[in-house]
Amino acid sequence: xxxxxxxxxxxxxxxxxxxxxxxxxxxxxxxxxxxxxxxxxxxxxxxxxxxxxxxxxxxxxxxxxxxxxxxxxxxxxxxxxxxxxxxxxxxxxxxxxxxxxxxxxxxxxxxxxxxxxxxxxxxxxxxxxxxxxxxxxxxxxxxxxxxxxxxxxxxxxxxxxxxxxxxxxxxxxxxxxxxxxxxxxxxxxxxxxxxxxxxxxxxxxxxxxxxxxxxxxxxxxxxxxxxxxxxxxxxxxxxxxxxxxxxxxxxxxxxxxxxxxxxxxxxxxxxxxxxxxxxxxxxxxxxxxxxxxxxxxxxxxxxxxxxxxxxxxxxxxxxxxxxxxxxxxxxxxxxxxxxxxxxxxxxxxxxxxxxxxxxxxxxxxxxxxxxxxxxxxxxxxxxxxxxxxxxxxxxxxxxxxxxxxxxxxxxxxxxxxxxxxxxxxxxxxxxxxxxxxxxxxxxxxxxxxxxxxxxxxxxxxxxxxxxxxxxxxxxxxxxxxxxxxxxxxxxxxxxxxxxxxxxxxxxxxxxxxxxxxxxxxxxxxxxxxxxxxxxxxxxxxxxxxxxxxxxxxxxxxxxxxxxxxxxxxxxxxxxxxxxxxxxxxxxxxxxxxxxxxxxxxxxxxxxxxxxxxxxxxxxxxxxxxxxxxxxxxxxxxxxxxxxxxxxxx
Numbered sequence: 001x002x003x004x005x006x007x008x009x010x011x012x013x014x015x016x017x018x019x020x021x022x023x024x025x026x027x028x029x030x031x032x033x034x035x036x037x038x039x040x041x042x043x044x045x046x047x048x049x050x051x052x053x054x055x056x057x058x059x060x061x062x063x064x065x066x067x068x069x070x071x072x073x074x075x076x077x078x079x080x081x082x083x084x085x086x087x088x089x090x091x092x093x094x095x096x097x098x099x100x101x102x103x104x105x106x107x108x109x110x111x112x113x114x115x116x117x118x119x120x121x122x123x124x125x126x127x128x129x130x131x132x133x134x135x136x137x138x139x140x141x142x143x144x145x146x147x148x149x150x151x152x153x154x155x156x157x158x159x160x161x162x163x164x165x166x167x168x169x170x171x172x173x174x175x176x177x178x179x180x181x182x183x184x185x186x187x188x189x190x191x192x193x194x195x196x197x198x199x200x201x202x203x204x205x206x207x208x209x210x211x212x213x214x215x216x217x218x219x220x221x222x223x224x225x226x227x228x229x230x231x232x233x234x235x236x237x238x239x240x241x242x243x244x245x246x247x248x249x250x251x252x253x254x255x256x257x258x259x260x261x262x263x264x265x266x267x268x269x270x271x272x273x274x275x276x277x278x279x280x281x282x283x284x285x286x287x288x289x290x291x292x293x294x295x296x297x298x299x300x301x302x303x304x305x306x307x308x309x310x311x312x313x314x315x316x317x318x319x320x321x322x323x324x325x326x327x328x329x330x331x332x333x334x335x336x337x338x339x340x341x342x343x344x345x346x347x348x349x350x351x352x353x354x355x356x357x358x359x360x361x362x363x364x365x366x367x368x369x370x371x372x373x374x375x376x377x378x379x380x381x382x383x384x385x386x387x388x389x390x391x392x393x394x395x396x397x398x399x400x401x402x403x404x405x406x407x408x409x410x411x412x413x414x415x416x417x418x419x420x421x422x423x424x425x426x427x428x429x430x431x432x433x434x435x436x437x438x439x440x441x442x443x444x445x446x447x448x449x450x451x452x453x454x455x456x457x458x459x460x461x462x463x464x465x466x467x468x469x470x471x472x473x474x475x476x477x478x479x480x481x482x483x484x485x486x487x488x489x490x491x492x493x494x495x496x497x498x499x500x501x502x503x504x505x506x507x508x509x510x511x512x513x514x515x516x517x518x519x520x521x522x523x524x525x526x527x528x529x530x531x532x533x534x535x536x537x538x539x540x541x542x543x544x545x546x547x548x549x550x551x552x553x554x555x556x557x558x559x560x561x562x563x564x565x566x567x568x569x570x571x572x573x574x575x576x577x578x579x580x581x582x583x584x585x586x587x588x589x590x591x592x593x594x595x596x597x598x599x600x601x602x603x604x605x606x607x608x609x610x611x612x613x614x615x616x617x618x619x620x621x622x623x624x625x626x627x628x629x630x631x632x633x634x635x636x637x638x639x640x641x642x643x644x645x646x647x648x649x
Contacts, residue, residue: 007051015084025175026095027497034318036177036200038128040503041088042149048080049320078298081129093115096170098497100441112441120170123215127152130583131203135210137583140262140607142269146203148579153199155576158192158569165440167472168505172198178506180573183533184288186511187559190474192569193284200277207270211493214263215479292532295557307447312392312460314344314528315518316603318543320493321404327352330469331366332398335547343396343460344551348543349468350520351402355627368397386460394551395459398430399423400520402467402491415447420465420491422456430456435467436476453479460553461486464515468492471506475565479515481562487557490514492521499524499540507533512565514557520547531557566602582606587613 013578022029023036092115102111134141156359161168168174173194178184185193189221204304211577225497237528293299293645297307320512331350337345374397401423406416434449453476455464464485470489471477480488488510494502510517517529528537537549559565582590591610594602599609606613 003210004469007502008048010045011044014040015087018044019087022088022091023094025171025172026092026502027098028519029095029175029177031176031178034172034198035201037147037172038153038199039205041084041128041649042131042202042206043209044084045128046135049077049132049136052076052080060351081125085118085125088125089114089117089625090123092121092170101496103496109372113203124153124155127156130580132153134579134583135424137587138606138608140265141208141605142266142607142609143272143603144579144605146200146207146270146273147575148583149203150196150199151208151572151576151579154192154196155573157195158573161191161473162475165437167469168474169436169472171195171505174501174505174508177507180533181285181288183291183508183511186508187288187514187531187565188284189554189559189565189568190293190512191508192572193565196568196572197277197284198283200273203274204270204277205275211263211266211270214266217259228580236475240415255331261447268441274506276596296532305504309552309554310392311379311552312343313341314346314549314551315340316346316348316539316547316549317351318348318520318522318526318541320348320522320543320547320549321350321587322352331370335370337546338399339377341393342402342548343392344398344400344487344518346400346489346491346518346520347402348406348520348526349491350404351421351522352368353404353406355406358409360403360405360602363401363403363427364421364423367401367421368429369425371397371399371423371425372427378425393459396425398425398458398460398463400465400489400491414445416445417449418443418446418467420467420489422463422465422489429463432460433465433467435470437469437473451476452484453477453483455480455483455485460551461555463487463489465491468494468502468521471502471509474509474512477509477513478566480509480515481559484556485513485515486553487551488515490515490517490519490521492519492524494521494524501525503538508536512559512561514559514562516552518549529556531559578605608618 018037019042021033021040024033025037093110096117097105097110097113099148100112100370127149130152132147134148135145138144139599157168157171157173157498160166170190173186173191176194176198182194182197189196306425317325317330317333317337318372319330330347331569334345334347352363354363360552378394378396399422401419401421403419403421404416405419408414418438419432420435422434424430431454433454435443435446436449436451438444438446438448452467452617453464462483462485463482464480465488468491476507477488483624491508492502499521502521503519506519507517507529510531511533514531516531519529520526521542522543524540526537526541526549528536528541528549528551528554539547539549541547581593588604591613594605594610595611602609602613
């Protein structure tokens with residue numbers, strides 16, 4: 001009982017520890033917690049299953065003829081699962097509590113985050129439960145076991161990033177923003193690869209402890225099984241024990257040998273997983289490190305004079321839904337930055353509001369006039385300064401206008417679009433982009449755009465744009481990588497503690513797609529991030545201000561992710577689907593699926609061949625001399641001296 005009580009305290013510590021790690025993996029994350037959280041929760045679920053099921057067996061509460069204790073065990077497991085769901089949801093609520101609670105925490109805001117967290121963890125519990133069920137269903141599948149949790153966990157985050165309304169918000173990969181070498185691996189396989197590494201490492205660590213525990217208890221479990229069979233034979237005749245004792249000794253020898261063989265196989269498979277993980281982790285870091293040195297132009301030991309990229313002046317004008325009384329100030333700031341010679345002038349998200357098509361046309365017409373006048377001034381200055389090194393000083397101006405366009409021309413109510421328009425120096429509209437992913441619960445009146453990234457070729461390179469929350473969707477921004485965007489403009493408007501997190505997470509898109517990111521955000525963080533995850537500008541600001549920056553003209557850097565690396569997430573999803581089928585489908589269906597595969601694949605997925613699986617779950621039927629059906633005894637039982645008559649005891 002003392003040992004069982006100690007196990008309960010250990011389980012409680014694992015659950016609380018995993019919840020704390022969840023709480024520290026959100027708006028203010030600690031890098032190591034995303035490595036620990038899945039490991040601790042896997043350990044907790046394995047531990048409570050041992051306490052409930054194995055504890056019942058060792059205390060004699062379960063017998064072969066009683067089903068009430070079995071129902072009690074499943075009932076307690078269900079209660080413990082609900083407790084796990086509640087605790088993890090509370091941890092997630094703490095992690096992202098500030099998402100809808102600005103400037104202070106409110107009950108509706110907290111309840112909204114709790115609701116989203118509960119829904120999220122109802123889904124996120126699936127890979128943990130699948131790992132537990134898979135182990136008990138296929139105890140010999142030691143080569144597949146670490147991949148069950150890792151693949152399903154990664155697949156869920158992959159599907160959320162592409163299909164869920166919140167995109168990749170909360171993705172564990174973003175907690176590694178402070179680890180530059182790991183972030184740079186996103187250029188190969190995106191955030192899906194980083195999530196898989198985190199989950200794979202947790203599974204391998206979990207497996208090592210499970211193997212150690214099984215070695216400590218494996219011998220006694222075999223002994224108790226044989227002794228229990230012997231005791232059951234004494235309920236009938238005095239010679240019953242003598243009749244069964246000989247075969248049991250043979251069975252005992254077989255089981256001990258089998259346990260040793262399975263333990264050796266498990267250790268070999270676990271060592272293989274560990275080696276592969278170390279090599280994948282090591283080689284990915286080596287590749288990204290070499291890639292940065294080679295593609296940045298610094299190889300071999302070149303001086304900064306040879307690697308320095310030219311820059312242009314850019315400015316972010318931060319406003320929030322400027323009305324008629326404030327729009328003149330917005331235009332005055334724009335004109336002053338044009339006069340100052342800035343090449344790029346970007347308004348933050350929803351800097352002003354227009355009502356109807358006529359108001360939008362007037363806005364674009366005024367911007368075109370300012371751009372043309374600015375171009376004339378720059379052309380006049382370039383005639384006086386013909387030095388090649390000053391060519392970029394006379395480029396532009398390019399004006400990026402961010403505004404809310406209401407469909408009704410009479411009132412700022414009802415449906416609207418969140419628009420970004422890039423005005424070229426000749427006054428033409430380079431492109432208009434409509435926000436594709438409005439923020440759930442916040443931008444409820446916005447009508448989403450087509451989901452197509454717009455680009456235009458300029459003297460500064462190919463420019464594209466997406467608005468704020470759109471960068472939480474890797475599949476959308478991958479279009480920019482495929483289109484060869486050099487500079488990606490992101491007008492934004494954040495709140496509370498969201499701004500710093502959004503800056504870090506959106507920087508992953510620059511790494512994945514090889515462009516330079518220019519972010520202009522009110523009530524948040526504005527800045528410039530290079531394709532090599534170098535933060536060149538980082539400015540915190542509220543609103544009603546102007547931020548001046550320098551944007552490098554370095555061109556696009558090639559990355560593997562937009563063309564083929566994104567397929568890693570799809571491949572892992574297919575693997576997760578297979579493991580899910582093998583976990584939840586009836587065993588007969590699993591046998592029918594695996595029947596068409598070679599034995600090597602069967603051993604990989606379930607740790608045994610189809611023939612071995614049939615013998616374990618029930619012998620195939622054969623015909624007797626009289627034409628009736630009979631079940632042959634399992635080869636394991638035949639070797640131990642059992643036959644069909646003995647199985648009736």
